[in-house]
Amino acid sequence: MSRLSMRLVAMVLLAVLAACGEQKKPEPVKAAAPAVLEVRIGHVAPMTGQIAHLGKDNENGAQLAIAQANAAGIKIGGQDVRFILLSEDDQADPKVGTTVAQKLVDAKVAGVVGHLNSGTSIPASEIYSNGNIPVISGSATNPKLTEQGFKTQFRVVGRDDQQGPAIAQYLVDTRKPKVVAIIDDATAYGEGLANEVEKTLKAANVKVLPREKGTDKTTDWKAVLTKIKGKKPDAVFYGGMDATGGPLLKQARELGIKAVFAFGDGSCTAEMAKLAGAAAEGLLCSQAGIPVEAADAKFLAAYKAKFDNVEPILYSPFTYDATQLLIAAMQKADSADPAKYLPILAGISHRGATGTIAFDEKGDRKDAEMTIFTLQAGKITALAVIKSGQTIPIAEFVKMAAPAPESTPAPSTAAPEVNKK
């Protein structure tokens, strides 16, 4: 009797358990199917080292685009999507750059925004190409990056062979130097930019002194500058970053060099005023793209709101656009599979924080703008924008650009909804 009852109880229990199991099983499946599709986007920049401040700025741009896309409730293939940013630190070191690139490929990210430096972007681009992962740089300006023929490589910023001629031409047109000294920091970026400047100057019949070099860690420029001083140049161009450019400028003024100094975008930051002090006054510098203050006002407001009133520094509007481009292409292709959305990305036309973006066959931005700045009262101030070989004073350019953002909210893909937030 007792045995029978035990059996009965056991059978009932089993039945109940089984029923429970049956009922429970479908639930997670149902929940998973329409549930969130996680799309991971990589971001690479130096988050440590001499230009960590620029790396953080780049990351913030991408972070903002991701947060806005998540808030906008985008659907891909009928599923809700949650975008996740995988941020990696390449320490501005080509060796680390390839390691983290491989890490992102292995993690099967859907796309990558970065890297910040040309020196790390160029070796990494092959790894992304082999992994068939689209990568958009918001700041690497060395021409070689998109000359390698990788279908997965894009950039939303101009090239040194556009930037170099722009600053050199501006220098020639406005300051009319007869002798120019050129210094670079022996990196892919610094040397590449300096070469482009030299070409343009020589074409304009300006005498260029033999190239002087430092490294990306040089703080003592006195020997180089003393040598240059003896040759009495009217202008000095430096291809390098602000961490080395600041001491260079300070020491040059201490040595009594009166020449005009012109730097590339790596030294075209507000940090220069701190690093070089009063010596930074009057510096001319160029940036590939448009000045931060000429970026879309909505972007600027959203950036400050998200990051506790931190001001965007340099390339964040570009990494913001790069991230939005990846997301917009995925939306249009209705797939986060690189094989499916890559062709769409190549042919996309998107209105972002830095204006309308479309790519040419190499993956470079069509008709990229260059901006010439000067350092006034400790602040980087835009002087002129150079577009398709024409120099447009900044006041006119802002006037031209200003009405555009007002009229755009309707047609573009993700941006308008996102911006409402």
Next chain:
Amino acid sequence: MDIFLQQLINGITLGSVYAVVALGYTMVYGIIQLINFAHGEVVMIGAMVALTVIGLLAPLGFPPMLVVLIGTLCAMLVCVATAWSMEKLAYRPLRHAPRLAPLITAIGVSIILQHVAMLVWSRNVLAFPQIIHTVSYSVGGAQITNIQIAIVLLSVVLMASLSLLVYRTRLGTAMRATAQNAHVAALMGVDVDRVISMTFLIGAFLAAMAGVMVGSYYGVAQYTMGSMLGLKAFSAAVLGGIGHLPGAMLGGLVLGVVEALGAGYIGELTDLCHLQALSERLAERCAADGHLVLFGSNYQDVFAFIVLIVVLIVRPQGLLGERTGERA
């Protein structure tokens, strides 16, 4: 000529800083035969502390000289404390260990200090507050700034006072006795532990001064600044004869001048276009470009080490050092 004079002024300024740092290496080596590789990091900590304190006090409106003085004093306190704990915790337990053990420990201490500094002051290049207005004076066509004059004068004062300390005081006598033979010195009633501690403290005091000098000279400071400076100063100490005080001073100055002149003239010396008479193809390329420079001024850092290697080959005991059988 004014260019040569300018390079010489640059070199002497740089050399004065090397000399002050080299003294720290050479004193410690003279007494316990330890190459204290962490000494460069103590210089870096001095620069960083001074930067922070000056940055905090500058907006409060004190006279600039007072602010710099307070900054330097704080830097000294922190450096001395660092060196004292470094000696107590890392080197003293290994005093009787094989010589390689404290050497490797010194490298370890250097890495630890560098990374602690990175956590405290971040990895960025920090701007050293320029609260003393830089004034340039023109001397025979060359420019010399008030900061450069201050660096050179201060180094001379520091070196002179150190010489007085070592050769004219009881502590100095005890230091020299310990350097000759620590066991016998102990038997004669010299407190060897105290003498060694004092040696580290004096070295740290000099390092703090050097840190402030370098920071205000270049206007920037970063957590990695100590390693290259330390290596150069170490080379200077070896160049002059390690363990030998006047040697370190001479070595520092020679190294600074060699570096400045080297960086200034290497481009012209290695310009292949001087040889264009020898080869037609070379002449063609020179006609097109004007210059074909083999080594540029980015090889500046290499000079210190070329000098080091040459000295070690030709005169292993250094410029002023005496040949001793057992040391090194």
